[in-house]
Amino acid sequence: MFWDKSIRNYPGRIPLKIQHMRTNYGPSVFHSRPTIVMTLDLERWSEVASTSVPYFAQKLVNVFPGLAEHTCSKGYDGGFVQRLQSGTYLAHIIEHMALELSTLSGIGVTYGKTRYAGRSGSYEVITRFKNECGMQECLRSAVQIALNLLEKKEIVLSEYIERIRNETSRTALGTTSAALLDAVRTRNIPYRFIGDGSLLQIGYGCKSKRLQTAVTEKTNLISADLAQDKDLTKKILEQNFLPVPLGFIATKEEEIVANLHDLTPPYVVKPLDGNHGRGVCLNLNSLEEVVEAFHFAQGMSEAVIVEEMCAGSDYRILVLDGKLIAAAERKPPSVIGDGEKTLSQLIDILNSNPARGSGHDNILSKIEVDHIIENHLKKLNISLSDVIEKGRVVKLRENANLSSGGTASDVTDMVHPEVVALCERAARIVGLDICGIDLIHKDITLPASAGAKIIEVNAGPGIRMHIAPSEGKGRPVAEMILEKVMPSPETGRIPIVTVTGTNGKTTTVRLIHKIISLNRKNVGLTTTDGIWIGKEKIYKGDTTGPRSAQAVLADPSVEFAVLEVARGGILRSGLGYDWSDVAVVTNISEDHIGQDGIEDMDDLVWIKSLTAERVRIGGTLVLNADDERVLAIRERPRVVEQMLNIFLFAMEKNNAHFISHIEKGGRGCCIENDWLVYYDGLRTQHILRLKEIPVTLGGKALFNVANVLAAAAACISSKISMEQLRDGLKGFKSTEENLGRFNVYKVRDSYVILDYGHNAEAFHSVGNYLNELKGYRKKVIMSLPGDRPDELIKKCAIHVSNFCEEIYFRDDLDLRGRQYLEVPQLCLEALAESGAYSQASIISQTPASVYKVIDQLKAGEILVIFYDTLAEILPTILDYDPQPVDFIPDVYTRSEDILGSYYKPTITAQPEKRTNAHSF
Template sequence: MTERPTPDLTILETRVYRGANIWSYDRAIHLVVDLGSLEEYPTNTVPGFTEHLIAMLPGLREHSCSRGKRGGFVERLNEGTWLGHVAEHCALALQQVVGHDVRRGKTRGVKGRTGVYNVIFGYMDEQVGLAAGRLAVRLVNHLVEADPEFDWDTELDDFIRRAQRTAFGPSTQAILDEAVSRDIPWIRLNQHSLVQLGQGVHAKRIRATMTSETSAIAVDIASDKDLTTRLLSAAGLPVPKQDTVRSADQAVRAAERIGYPVVVKPLDGNHGRGVCLDLQNEDDVRAAFPIAEEQSRRGTVIVESLIVGKDYRCLIIDGRVAAIAERVPASVTGDGTATIEQLVDTANADPRRGVGHEKVLTRIKVDEAAIELVREQGFEMTDVAPDGQVVKLALTGNMSTGGISIDRTFEAHPENVEIAEEAAQMIGLDIAGIDFICPDITEPVRETGGAICEINAAPGFRMHTHPTIGEPQFIAKPVVDMLFPPGATSRIPIVAVTGTNGKTTTSRMISHVFKGMGRKVGMTSTDGVVIDERLLIRSDASGPRSARMVLQNPRVDFAVFEVARGGILREGLGYERNDVAVVLNVQPDHLGMRGIDTVEQLADVKAVLVEAVPRDGHAVLNADDPLVREMRRRCSGQVVWFSMEEPGSETRDMIDAHCRRGGKALVLNPSERGEMIVVKHGPR
């Protein structure tokens, strides 16, 4: 043992598995790490290591590790465990810090290489998982010997910000969580919010809360506030009086025609930007016009009558009200001692508040508009507001400007619900956010006075899924119900073929059979990617990327994948599971790649397909190959044997016993006309 440990932990190799792989049933990140001199130093021999680690990542206290109970990993740290294992748990804990619920991991030594370990851990977002692995290794080295350039707080903040940049917004994530709970597969199509739900012909797409069912015409209408108001007015729905203008002079004339007080807002704005409320005279209108004009893409501004009341957002999904929230503008309440500035800082210190959409609430922004609004209420930011005095910091109740939401879903008057549903149908949106201004949503809006002031395409879900006050509404359910009605299929059948020899021929034969049954078959093989008998790409396409290409094709209703050992070792399968796995044979070819040096190891790689068979699936296995025969133990579904052995052989006896228990097999039987292929199913 060396005198003192040195920070030698290094990453030798990084792999990202995007589907089932040799280490895990699900996607995972694989780091090959070298401990160097640290191989001689388990955690209990490094002074202060465990205490400092737990202080930096307190979530590690929850890790059960192999003990199967809370605190199991801390026990392992105190008893002494190797630092590669620590890096695995740190990578998981870092992802949990940013809200990614990943718990799967394992660390195993590399055979024949002392101090070199395979570190495997799950991930939700690929870039976040890779960043977590790198930061975990740096943290372990820092705890072994302090690095003056490593500041933990800064590193953690940078990691959290990176995760927030690539993370789905709260609306997209809510839909995906619901889809996953129903076993609907999904594929991220870009680095933003464009996601495919389902496979092949069953695929639907979402981008935030717009879906592949959302009408482009409806989105255009909703983005034109003037046209929206005219259509709603023609349907007899309550809307404010309004006029469109392109200059400050026109705005003043329109305001005088409508009657003060008025509202000035951009024709095609969003998130409440550029909206100026409660304008009492000509000077107010002239000052508001450039603010609204700046936020209008077309340079057109709307002047409309001011509707007094509370701000309500009605969320309509597939023609029905799914949730209603009252939106309260950003404000603080005086306590008689703290200044308004200090009250804002206190409000922003709430752990629920963050930047943008990262948390359930957004931090209150103090800009020129907020300072001016405070002045209009008779205060400066440095003044102390009287106890109980509410000081507004924004006029609109948008969550993105620091507002809060109160759930009112079950309090709305039925007549108001009907008005909101009719408005969404009038515009034609499948998912719409109807903005109501009225004194009280529990009373009929036509009697109390009030109006629909705006209709939004792609409305945010955050105020409904995470209201500040009230019960959260599970609004992702009706969205997924709309895209995949109860009983609808989201997956296409997948047949995966592997083996050392004969994969391409077998894949072609299976494709030909199903083409004859009227299926639109997508096939990948070493020849290329074939969609419905048309060769799209001529190359070796037996890897996971080609498989994902087929699953994204909207014409395919049946998939046949030739799966080579290289793709499994490099990226995993590229999909979650296959309905049928066909394993032809395992021969000692192509050894010496990525640590696969024996035919038994090669069989373990091929067996990934068998492990990816669900309970209602099938594994078609070669009973004549002893390595393939062993794979039956890894199959959750049913095994179908095929054999060239003659009756009376040991293999045929095993198959006969399998069929007596109700199993299936294909065998060769001698007859007067030569050998016959016989299908055996149970006693038949």
């Protein structure tokens, strides 16, 4: 049997391991909401079906009876069990185990997906999450349980569930943060958490704000510090004739002995800078009790406040921007005896209420029997083991903080106008925008002069007692706080344009950035070359993933965002934003096949379509009408649901899809008689001649013509004026503002072209341009990424051989798993197999090899360098003091200058050492 064979082959633990977990905080190809992706290495279990392991399916269902309700792909209850019985695979099983664990532990996630991860034995298990750490624990536990089942070990499911619940509780948002987050979501305001706590950024760029519980950007730091120092708060209130209890500060026991006689009992002892009622002891009547409470409070703060205890009820008043918005009466936790149960049992019953949780993670807090409760019960002459007579109410502690187990009743509509004025003035004096005032008063309906005393002023007050009081009406205080931070109908959004595709993305986003920046907007930009905030490049590198997008959208100076979005970032981490206003898809061609589980062109379309699916309702989707795969994106169900405005661009007006779209009243851009033309239905507007747009090289660089069309479409869709569009296109200098993307330099009497082409379509596009230039001898230096399949590498080499006389193959600096010179050798083989006429050789990856080829250039020659790393190759070219040019003449007539003998390179790993770049 397979089971016995597997155990025999694996005497220790059976191979099955988690390679890594990652979190997609934004939309991804898997789900529109955040997901966790766990990558598993199943090793020899990857092709083993559930039916191959005797009794496995039955053991699994015995441990998880709830799996019988999983529908799976069948779409009905029991569908997953049917899959188990007919044969399914371990990664898929672990997915369902994790989902069931989330149900049993109270998380309640139901979405999961399993996907092949691109290499044998490697799979991705994807689930949604409500609590990130809790769901990660579900996934880890599912793997552990699967191992134990395979090894025939006993499963104690309750232990796993308890661990998941503990992790969920430990990392859950508090009630205040959760309520604010719900309010943000209801308003459709974009958000993200900063760090692992509750610091929340809402909105994007210059519209963004930050919140942390009930603390906002408007919360004054001095005022917050003042509120933390309870004695200083008392002094400033007292100086302004606001009623506070008498008291003093003590740091030593001797100070209590010396000063206590000035106060009238009962007394209160509390930490100077405490919160949530921690370390507070009330209703103390003797020096001994005060001294004991003093030492207890010093566990939280070296300095301790001792003051007279005020008689009356305990109220919490919430003041927002100087106005009272909610009030609650707080009551200490208590139990009612039934004549049968002990006090301890009654407390357990109280804590079993689902509304009670640990700390602040629920509406009420569980009651913990601590030093304060024990001392209080001692005064009442009651022990936890005593049976409480029927009907007797036992108050468990004096203080009424919710964090200590207290309850609250809403009294907002009952507050006397004098008390309202008192509290609002106190908030103004302390200077807090959101202020929680603790008030002791005989009755909140009485005027303040009847004995009201302010005992504390709190910054960042909890709001759960106002949201969901034990009695009375809940108040929408989270919504009111959010309204003050970001008044309706503001949603905190700035315009976002995204660009994806196989080729042309970087040039397109740079063009858009240039054009939009002309109206003095501060535009954030992400590209494969780095991040820009306005004109400042803040980071260098390939920055086309979600982290880079989030950096732009988090900058409070950014008024407009232009984001290049690449396949790798989408697949590995999703998007760094929720919705865009305009999305551009330039083209989709063969690239990255065989990487990250991408098996064919349909996979590429699936990945790149995500940006189209995440355009806001009524936004604009810009598509290349010359690319059938791109055009098909407009028919995808999620795109149709968004009711998007479709904007097409085409190289020629006679494109049938373009004509049909325009005739139906659609918008688009195309080229007519060397003019860039805008169509709005049948109405036309001529924008510029191609020869006026430098990046098109006189209209000959068709790939850049396509990029200009895409950029113009995005800018028109962003309501940029035609005048600004023209100025931006005419003023865009390739070698200055599009560095590394088909930059043309004149070196002596020859030309050097620098480009980032790295796939067959890019090489084909460059070839089309070069084939239009007559009389020149064309050379190419090229390298290719080693993580491409052999056939794709060979295909690229053949493409290049079709438009040049000489090719110099070299390695990328990063071999990406290949052996040294392995890729260049594959390229040579491809040319030999295809019968290509180009001379071909291998040079080293050092700059010296490039210098040597440039040194050998003769008049009338064109050298194209397809580079891997711009920082490595650009200094080599600049060393020749090249002249940037906007075009190359169509015909080179002095053919005699390029006749004669040529440098014929040989296959070598180390070229001659170069000593002088300018010796010819």
